[in-house]
Amino acid sequence: MTDLFSKFDALIAQREGLLATGVKDPFSLVMEEVKSPTVAVVNGKETILLGTYNYMGMTFDDDVIAAGKQALDEFGAGTTGSRVLNGTFQGHKECEDALKEFYGMDHAMVFSTGYQANLGIISTIAGKGDYIILDIDSHASIYDGCKMGDAEIVAFRHNDVEALEKRLKRLPADAGKLVVLEGVYSMLGDVAPLKEMIRVSKEAGAMILVDEAHSMGFIGENGRGVAEEQGVLDDVDFVIGTFSKSVGTVGGFCVSNHPKFEIMRLVCRPYVFTASLPPAVVACSAASIRKLMHNGNKRAHLWENSRNLHQGLRDLGFKLGTPDAQSAIIAVIMPDLEKGAMMWAALLENGLYVNLARPPATPAGMTLLRCSLCAEHSSEQVADILSRFERAGKAVGII
Amino acid sequence: MTDRSEMFDRLKGLIEPFNKKGVEVGETTTFAGDLEWDSLTVMDFVAEVEDSFDIIISMNLQAEIENVGQLVDAVTKLTAA
Numbered sequence: 241m242t243d244l245f246s247k248f249d250a251l252i253a254q255r256e257g258l259l260a261t262g263v264k265d266p267f268s269l270v271m272e273e274v275k276s277p278t279v280a281v282v283n284g285k286e287t288i289l290l291g292t293y294n295y296m297g298m299t300f301d302d303d304v305i306a307a308g309k310q311a312l313d314e315f316g317a318g319t320t321g322s323r324v325l326n327g328t329f330q331g332h333k334e335c336e337d338a339l340k341e342f343y344g345m346d347h348a349m350v351f352s353t354g355y356q357a358n359l360g361i362i363s364t365i366a367g368k369g370d371y372i373i374l375d376i377d378s379h380a381s382i383y384d385g386c387k388m389g390d391a392e393i394v395a396f397r398h399n400d401v402e403a404l405e406k407r408l409k410r411l412p413a414d415a416g417k418l419v420v421l422e423g424v425y426s427m428l429g430d431v432a433p434l435k436e437m438i439r440v441s442k443e444a445g446a447m448i449l450v451d452e453a454h455s456m457g458f459i460g461e462n463g464r465g466v467a468e469e470q471g472v473l474d475d476v477d478f479v480i481g482t483f484s485k486s487v488g489t490v491g492g493f494c495v496s497n498h499p500k501f502e503i504m505r506l507v508c509r510p511y512v513f514t515a516s517l518p519p520a521v522v523a524c525s526a527a528s529i530r531k532l533m534h535n536g537n538k539r540a541h542l543w544e545n546s547r548n549l550h551q552g553l554r555d556l557g558f559k560l561g562t563p564d565a566q567s568a569i570i571a572v573i574m575p576d577l578e579k580g581a582m583m584w585a586a587l588l589e590n591g592l593y594v595n596l597a598r599p600p601a602t603p604a605g606m607t608l609l610r611c612s613l614c615a616e617h618s619s620e621q622v623a624d625i626l627s628r629f630e631r632a633g634k635a636v637g638i639i
Numbered sequence: 640m641t642d643r644s645e646m647f648d649r650l651k652g653l654i655e656p657f658n659k660k661g662v663e664v665g666e667t668t669t670f671a672g673d674l675e676w677d678s679l680t681v682m683d684f685v686a687e688v689e690d691s692f693d694i695i696i697s698m699n700l701q702a703e704i705e706n707v708g709q710l711v712d713a714v715t716k717l718t719a720a
Contacts, residue, residue: 393699411695605677605679
């Protein structure tokens with residue numbers, strides 16, 4: 241008998257090798273208590289959270305929690321059904337209404353996760369004979385959406401407008417084309433030149449999908465994302481987003497002005513063949529989205545936190561993924577996986593949690609410590625974070 | 640129609656700057672196994688071939704190309720179209 245697990249042997253060996261050096265397993269951390277959007281208890285120790293994508297700190301917002309409790313009482317624990325059968329409750333419609341208002345768009349479709357939103361929309365709208373043109377550093381959910389569908393997939397170099405334009409020009413003029421972009425790329429926290437990319441895509445007759453998962457709520461005048469910030473949201477055909485970052489819950493969505501968009505509810509398999517979100521989740525999400533429309537001060541504070549952390553880490557001598565703070569993600573580049581895991585563990589010992597990211601999820605084979613800031617981090621916490629980075633960095637010998 | 644050996648030589652020339660280990664390149668040389676290219680090198684090389692021949696090698700097609708001979712066939716077909 242061939243052991244189907246033998247294909248994982250190399251990964252098992254790498255993992256065992258890493259653990260043998262004495263570092264804690266970075267991928268089996270348990271949050272024993274969560275005290276606020278920025279503090280949890282890990283290994284019995286109070287820990288500052290700097291790797292949760294909880295950008296706007298909505299997870300413990302009083303109005304959000306109250307909305308969830310009420311929905312739990314009134315609509316029960318779950319829907320036990322698909323959106324197209326028995327799984328659309330009043331709360332799901334209200335959540336979609338909140339999204340339409342937030343983005344100023346005609347249609348909104350809520351999925352059970354952000355992953356499924358990309359999986360479903362991409363695999364369904366680009367079919368056999370169509371082309372999907374995507375950035376090589378696209379998120380796994382975008383690649384999986386491509387793999388699930390029947391379109392031809394064409395990749396171009398990360399954030400390279402010329403490479404995108406060249407490839408678009410080589411495609412058959414009359415073929416259906418979908419250009420897939422992200423506002424903020426989550427590994428390095430860098431922003432895409434959407435304005436130029438959307439211009440060349442439109443010139444080539446392509447439709448455009450932008451994943452704004454890491455920008456919702458704080459980039460752009462109304463928090464609609466990078467496309468809004470660069471003044472090109474009207475040219476985007478489909479915006480994909482998630483509830484599991486700024487919104488603070490779980491779920492995914494697509495908003496669009498396409499006149500035929502509603503047909504997606506019948507043909508999109510990751511929407512149809514799964515149970516819908518629980519009533520408490522959509523109620524929390526709707527309340528959160530409505531609050532995110534009006535939060536100028538919180539946004540300003542998040543940006544201040546991001547710039548301060550970026551500047552502080554640079555001053556300490558760390559190598560960062562971007563020359564300036566372009567989003568609420570600051571990526572610290574580690575020399576290699578072993579040093580990265582040691583640094584990650586040293587930070588945790590110092591009461592600080594960040595994300596350890598490694599190949600193949602990262603570009604260029606890099607090992608990264610990804611820090612994501614929260615509008616609820618106080619200025620004192622950011623200063624505290626920097627001193628913990630300094631202690632850990634010196635102990636591990638990175639700075 | 641480009642002659643096969645001519646196409647092979649042209650592609651071999653494009654492979655060389657990425658052939659860090661100095662592997663002898665033949666029809667059966669594999670990109671992942673013999674040349675030990677990672678996904679990043681593959682991407683850079685594919686972009687180079689695409690720009691040199693003004694073609695698109697989709698990721699669907701890339702998945703079917705494992706060795707140099709298969710690449711020669713694929714590019715020959717794409718440039719003939």
